[in-house]
Amino acid sequence: MSEQGRRGTKQRMLDSAVLLLRERGAAGVTVDAVLAHSGAPRGSVYHHFPGGRNEMVLGAVRQAGDYIAAMVSESAAEGDVQQMVERLVAFWKRALTKTGYRAGCPVAAMAMDSREVIPDAGELVREIFSRWQASLAEALSANGFDAPRAQRLATVVVSVIEGAIILCRAHRDLGPLDDVLVEIAPLLERRD
Secondary structure (H helix, E strand, O other): OOOOHHHHHHHHHHHHHHHHHHHHHHHHHOOHHHHHHHOOOHHHHHHHHOHHHHHHHHHHHHHHHHHHHHHHHHHHHHOOHHHHHHHHHHHHHHHEEEEEEEEEEOOHHHHHHOOOOOOOOOHHHHHHHHHHHHHHHHHHHOOOOOOOHHHHHHHHHHHHHHHHHHHHHOOOOOOOHHHHHHHHHHOOOOOO
């Protein structure tokens, strides 16, 4: 198989693991479920993920974390913190409606699942959330907030969006994300 074909199989497996993690949590990401969803042959699991299921799940969480981090960084570079939050909310609204409210944040799913099963999960989840918060804090600082307040507001933004995603799934309604936009806007106004 060509290098491109192998990379394609690995990526399909990671994408499948992300989706399963978003919908079922870490416990629902089994080798069999990933193979069934991705259509990858059984032998490809240990070829691409010598560490087995745990390596695959951690790779999926890392990929999802990197995706959101890139979205935050790109938006932060534009300098408008409110617009950054609006983009995050729009992303989650699309994801929730596209999946019929079945899929939430894979990083949050990993944070809530039993990490004793995947020992390195706790460290990875902390690192991802810290990156998201650091990018937000940097954008807030660039918008005139002093460093301590920027850090606190970054924590608030991540917390309210993650909490709103959970509420949206529970109620099968996007209202909680709309509420976040309305109520957080005054907190994020530029401070020059």
